[in-house]
Amino acid sequence: MTRTVTIAPVHKSIVVKAGQARAFEVFTAGFNRWWPKEHHIGVAEMREALIEPKPGGRWYEKGVDGSECDWGKVLVWEPPHRFVLSWHLNGEFKFDPAVETEVEIAFTPEGANATRVDLEHRHLERFGQESGEALRRGVDSEGGWGGLLALFAKEAAA
Amino acid sequence: MTYQVALTALADPTRRRVLETLKSGPLPVGGIARGLPVSRPAVSQHLKVLKEAGLVTDRAEGTRRIYYIDPRGLAALRAYLDQFWDKALAAFQAEVESQSDKERDEKP
Numbered sequence: 001m002t003r004t005v006t007i008a009p010v011h012k013s014i015v016v017k018a019g020q021a022r023a024f025e026v027f028t029a030g031f032n033r034w035w036p037k038e039h040h041i042g043v044a045e046m047r048e049a050l051i052e053p054k055p056g057g058r059w060y061e062k063g064v065d066g067s068e069c070d071w072g073k074v075l076v077w078e079p080p081h082r083f084v085l086s087w088h089l090n091g092e093f094k095f096d097p098a099v100e101t102e103v104e105i106a107f108t109p110e111g112a113n114a115t116r117v118d119l120e121h122r123h124l125e126r127f128g129q130e131s132g133e134a135l136r137r138g139v140d141s142e143g144g145w146g147g148l149l150a151l152f153a154k155e156a157a158a
Numbered sequence: 159m160t161y162q163v164a165l166t167a168l169a170d171p172t173r174r175r176v177l178e179t180l181k182s183g184p185l186p187v188g189g190i191a192r193g194l195p196v197s198r199p200a201v202s203q204h205l206k207v208l209k210e211a212g213l214v215t216d217r218a219e220g221t222r223r224i225y226y227i228d229p230r231g232l233a234a235l236r237a238y239l240d241q242f243w244d245k246a247l248a249a250f251q252a253e254v255e256s257q258s259d260k261e262r263d264e265k266p
Contacts, residue, residue: 010239010240010243012240012244014248014251017254022254026250026253027250027254033253034250034253034254117247119247121243
């Protein structure tokens with residue numbers, strides 16, 4: 001008997017009170033304005049989180065000490081409609097080109113001044129490769145990103 | 159369930175190979191050992207550690223035990239990401255809508 005380990009994508013959808021172009025712009029060019037500083041993978045504190053606005057562009061963080069840590073790459077870049085990022089974090093929360101999941105974010109106009117934002121995080125079974133089993137344990141604990149998320153929630157609610 | 163236990167369990171390359179072997183499906187100890195350059199008792203020891211870390215589970219099949227990857231772990235990852243993106247999008251929404259509010263306020 002063989003069994004392939006698969007895992008369904010995560011889907012999210014929200015409607016924001018902003019036009020399509022603005023929503024795309026704030027999400028990407030303004031990424032650093034809303035992504036919480038606590039949520040980073042580098043050893044140093046994070047100064048900036050950035051998405052380079054082009055196919056093949058980097059998705060990465062800059063630390064306060066000048067160091068840089070990659071998170072992934074821009075796979076598809078179609079402003080103001082959608083973009084796709086690769087997410088290359090392994091079980092130890094370090095950049096690892098061998099582990100690749102994907103995040104797609106699509107922006108659809110809903111009336112005059114509203115935009116539906118659809119997010120899909122897919123190929124999650126790829127976390128099952130290499131040391132991915134450690135990641136899903138880590139992300140599920142307060143010692144991993146769970147702790148950072150608490151800070152994230154606080155930030156978002158402030 | 160602690161994250162440190164799982165990381166420690168996976169720090170060993172042979173244990174990672176045991177997990178990779180199980181990706182193709184459930185196997186008894188002997189079946190796992192056949193594909194690896196280690197003895198059956200060594201594989202048993204590695205399986206014990208992986209089981210304690212919550213990465214592998216087992217069931218009885220006749221007189222032997224069959225080992226397989228614990229699928230609940232993958233469900234936990236998905237549940238985490240689900241919550242993670244809810245919060246990320248909420249933060250994005252707060253930012254994009256606060257900008258819109260500012261613009262409206264600035265209009266006479």
